[in-house]
Amino acid sequence: ALDKSGRAAAMLRDHARIIQAARKLGMPVPRGQHQSLISLQQAVQAAQVIGFPVVVKPLLRSGKPASQLNIQGPEQLALAVKTVQAIDQRFVVEQHVPGNSWNILVAGYEVLCVLAAATGEIFAGPVHESITTMAGNASRSLNVGLLAVTVVTTDLAQPLADSGSAVIDLQIAPRLDALLGRQPELLEQAATAFIRWLIPSGPDSAVPIIAVTGTNGKTTTSRMIDHV
Numbered sequence: 001a002l003d004k005s006g007r008a009a010a011m012l013r014d015h016a017r018i019i020q021a022a023r024k025l026g027m028p029v030p031r032g033q034h035q036s037l038i039s040l041q042q043a044v045q046a047a048q049v050i051g052f053p054v055v056v057k058p059l060l061r062s063g064k065p066a067s068q069l070n071i072q073g074p075e076q077l078a079l080a081v082k083t084v085q086a087i088d089q090r091f092v093v094e095q096h097v098p099g100n101s102w103n104i105l106v107a108g109y110e111v112l113c114v115l116a117a118a119t120g121e122i123f124a125g126p127v128h129e130s131i132t133t134m135a136g137n138a139s140r141s142l143n144v145g146l147l148a149v150t151v152v153t154t155d156l157a158q159p160l161a162d163s164g165s166a167v168i169d170l171q172i173a174p175r176l177d178a179l180l181g182r183q184p185e186l187l188e189q190a191a192t193a194f195i196r197w198l199i200p201s202g203p204d205s206a207v208p209i210i211a212v213t214g215t216n217g218k219t220t221t222s223r224m225i226d227h228v
Contacts, residue, residue, distance in 0.1 A: 001189050014061075027073075027134060027166075032092060042092050043056065054077070055071065056080040071096070097152040108187065112190055113183075147174070148171040150169035
């Protein structure tokens with residue numbers, strides 16, 4: 001269950017749509033050609049407009065670490081495009097933003113925690129109020145029960161605009177086990193908040209559930225129940 005309206009589903013994997021949505025939400029995003037590119041020539045033209053260093057990313061999120069970061073010149077760009085196209089023929093080119101990557105996890109419209117993207121460690125230091133407010137407002141605007149806002153910054157204690165930082169990803173269906181696998185209490189909090197968002201308390205929100213178990217015929221039976 002991604003959201004209650006279906007509008008956010010289009011940005012589940014498409015990086016161009018994700019950055020477009022972030023820009024519409026007023027978030028600072030990297031400069032770039034946030035559209036589908038398919039050739040090295042297009043990548044070179046984009047890099048010339050943006051200015052090195054740049055980043056090359058597959059257009060569609062695949063779950064594999066495929067983004068090529070901090071590309072300094074044409075030779076590195078050619079290698080990066082070749083590497084990325086082994087996963088997805090379509091790609092985007094954008095500005096390389098210096099700093100560390102952080103995932104701001106929002107559950108039920110409330111910021112639950114800030115995690116280091118590389119290690120999954122919880123950040124215990126100060127986070128500027130504008131960053132957490134931005135993440136919470138984004139989840140409300142997109143109407144999603146779970147959201148991981150990935151920011152790159154050199155200092156979480158400063159507003160993103162002041163430090164030249166940027167939002168580089170919006171995960172509207174984040175893998176909670178991947179993000180919080182080592183934090184069972186936070187994992188339970190996030191899952192509980194999502195269920196409460198999906199099915200609020202009160203008699204008007206009751207959802208009838210039919211469970212189908214067994215070995216053979218589950219899919220057929222489920223489809224028949226759906227038609228009924």
